Amino acid sequence: MYDAILYETADHVARITLNRPQARNALTDQMIEELLDAFGRARDDDEVRVIVLTGAGDRAFCAGADLGGLGAAQRDGRPVADPEAIRASAPYRLFTAFPRLGKPIIARLAGHAVAGGLGLAAACDLVIAAEDVTLATPEVNVGLWPMMIMAIVNRNVPPKHAFRLYYTGERIGAAEARDIGLVTEVVPRADLDARVDELARLIASKSPLALRRGRDAFFAVEGRPLEDQVAHLLGELVELAGSADAKEGIAAYLEGRAPRFRGA
Template sequence: MTTSDILLRVLDGTGILRLTLNDVRRRNALSEAMLAELGAAFAAAGTDPNVRVIVLAANGPAFCAGHDLKEMTAGRLNGDGGKAYFAHVMAMCAGVMQGIVNCPKPVIAEVTGIATAAGCQLVASCDLAIAADTAQFSTPGVHIGLFCSTPMVALSRNVADKHAMEMLLTGDLTSAARAAEIGLVNRVAAPDASQTVTMELARKIASKSSMTLATGKRAYYAQREMSLPDAYDYASAVMVDNMLAQDAEEGIEAFIEKRAPQWQDA
């Protein structure tokens, strides 16, 4: 399998880019090659005007099994016991997760298999997630003496503290239904309907102004790290700039005139 085969890319006519993890033999682990492919794909999609929404899916029974532990173990053979290599891989992974959050295009995870450790982190880093009712999630590092500290960052920003801590401290598998209850995923669908549900959601979002979506996504993640007064000051300034945008003027006029807006994505 070549590097280009482990991540498949398909862009349809409505602006929806499907990125499909395809390293089935390694359970779609976040190897160095996979992290490099994902990082490049999200960076390219973020600047491609033809891409309006990104769907992240996977082939095989596992959505993503987290880091490639065989690669990580091999890194221990280095003179420093693997410290520099481990730091390099963690930096690559953190870059991919932040790249998803910072990508101006909405990202939807379509999860039909198991998502563990950094694979669960990958789901939590996406803006939205649809799960098949057979999907499962876990942060199982405690089982092997390795706390899921980096998955914790994304997980704790999706679910309440006690739910996150239960997953992190026990390493137990969480069902799709439970993941929806605690806010890790948006919706649960039958396995044969999960792609349909995901694509319907993607098309609904893709029909909006991409300028508006990018403005909103950027503002959402920025304001949640601020104090309440700072968040309101920031969001008010964003709203003022947004009101001056061409698509906001067009959207308001279309609403008043009871017609469909014609977006210019500007």
């Protein structure tokens, strides 16, 4: 069904693979359109409870995007930002799609994550990286700046660390990326698949309804005043507490058995 990605499901997990290893899995408009379609499939499939995003091969998770299709108009023969074109562009739609996935997404980094590829990994909820991968925002080296991914990186990394990445363009190792908040866990390369599978299975065993409502609430309250956050989250808790999954979870706990969640 796809040319630039692979999509497969098993055991409540959808695995999406960027499949251009000869080009270090660099993002093209076609790949982004296919990713958006795959995200929609995973979101709408009740059998899918967790998404794993990875790149083919062990050279690169993703080397970023080309500069085409970024939402430019022409004025006096020069490209300028056009708000309507920007919102219609493939990169804009990709990076704004993550909060609406409705399901946890894990990035599996067996290769380097650079520029937009770093942003793609950082947009995921969890990032599991092999210990020998590196991450970087090298845009400044060619007279650019990581504008497209900065909003995402800034949500994960304290300012002093973010500025060092942006100003220098230097690569950092997986362990340092974990220490500054870009990566969740670092594991030996030989253990990467086992750890990603273990984590995906663990999350998939939880209530699909709680995962979706909780994740949606996380993004819904982001940046709002504390009073608004508490009011919104309390309302969500009241509704979730009345769900069949919550009742089943409590009953299973009291009976000393594993819960049988149905996502309702």
